[in-house]
Amino acid sequence: MAELGLNEHHQNEVINYMRFARSKRGLRLKTVDSCFQDLKDSRLVEETFTVDEVTDMLDGLQTVVHSEVESELINTAYTNVLLLRQLFSQAEKWYLKLQTDISELENRELLEQVAEFEKSEFTSSSKKPSADLIKPKLAPLNEGGSELLNKEIARLQEENEKLKNRLKTIETQATSALDEKVKLEKSLKDLQMIRGDQKDITELENKVAALKCQFEKTLNDSTANQKSLEENLVTTKHDLLKVQDQLSTAEKELEKKFQQTAAYRNMKEILMKKNEQIKDLRRKLSKYEPED
Numbered sequence: 001m002a003e004l005g006l007n008e009h010h011q012n013e014v015i016n017y018m019r020f021a022r023s024k025r026g027l028r029l030k031t032v033d034s035c036f037q038d039l040k041d042s043r044l045v046e047e048t049f050t051v052d053e054v055t056d057m058l059d060g061l062q063t064v065v066h067s068e069v070e071s072e073l074i075n076t077a078y079t080n081v082l083l084l085r086q087l088f089s090q091a092e093k094w095y096l097k098l099q100t101d102i103s104e105l106e107n108r109e110l111l112e113q114v115a116e117f118e119k120s121e122f123t124s125s126s127k128k129p130s131a132d133l134i135k136p137k138l139a140p141l142n143e144g145g146s147e148l149l150n151k152e153i154a155r156l157q158e159e160n161e162k163l164k165n166r167l168k169t170i171e172t173q174a175t176s177a178l179d180e181k182v183k184l185e186k187s188l189k190d191l192q193m194i195r196g197d198q199k200d201i202t203e204l205e206n207k208v209a210a211l212k213c214q215f216e217k218t219l220n221d222s223t224a225n226q227k228s229l230e231e232n233l234v235t236t237k238h239d240l241l242k243v244q245d246q247l248s249t250a251e252k253e254l255e256k257k258f259q260q261t262a263a264y265r266n267m268k269e270i271l272m273k274k275n276e277q278i279k280d281l282r283r284k285l286s287k288y289e290p291e292d
Contacts, residue, residue, distance in 0.1 A: 004117055017083065018118055028072045035064045153243070156236045163229045170222045177215045184208050
């Protein structure tokens, strides 16, 4: 079977569109055929016609067919624009910028490849559309910029936790290496005091030197990881502060808008009246209180 160089999902989407285009093309061809049939049924009722009559019939047929073909071409162009709009909208949700090469639309080799693909897909009468092709749908795209930012913050926090755990592991390894170095140095001193075998001393010195190199390497790795961790933490803090600032601004705007509503003004006015009534009642009660 002819292929278009796409994965299975995208190739199925292409088949869906080609099925739609074939149905529209078939309907428009039937309309063109009906134009000719209408001419035959309505005008070709006599055995002989003059040149002017034939010219008039052909001019009328040309006008009708021209209108039908133009309408279909315009509709096809608009349909392709809507299809591109769906694809571009999906890409923009993920901050992607797609590009098209218009010159490839007239590439005869590619057009023949598409024709061969259509022929292989639709000429078999026994071939039925799969369940995935019956109701094609675009993937849901309801994630806004704030949700993507929250996901990125969560991802960075998770990565920072992994770096912290790795740093702890490296620090543990460095501590173990240092302890081993101290033990070997002590063993070396003991051997130097007990034995004068230069060979054993040299081997121990080599081991100490190797452990020292390993310790320095581990320490350097730990320092580099610590620096990377601090940079990631700073970036995460900046992102969190930015989000907190946006939330604070939104709360202030909401509070400001609420204070401007009629319900808020009415509530405030009612509270002021109630306070005045309470003050007035207190003044009245003070007149009836017994004097000391």
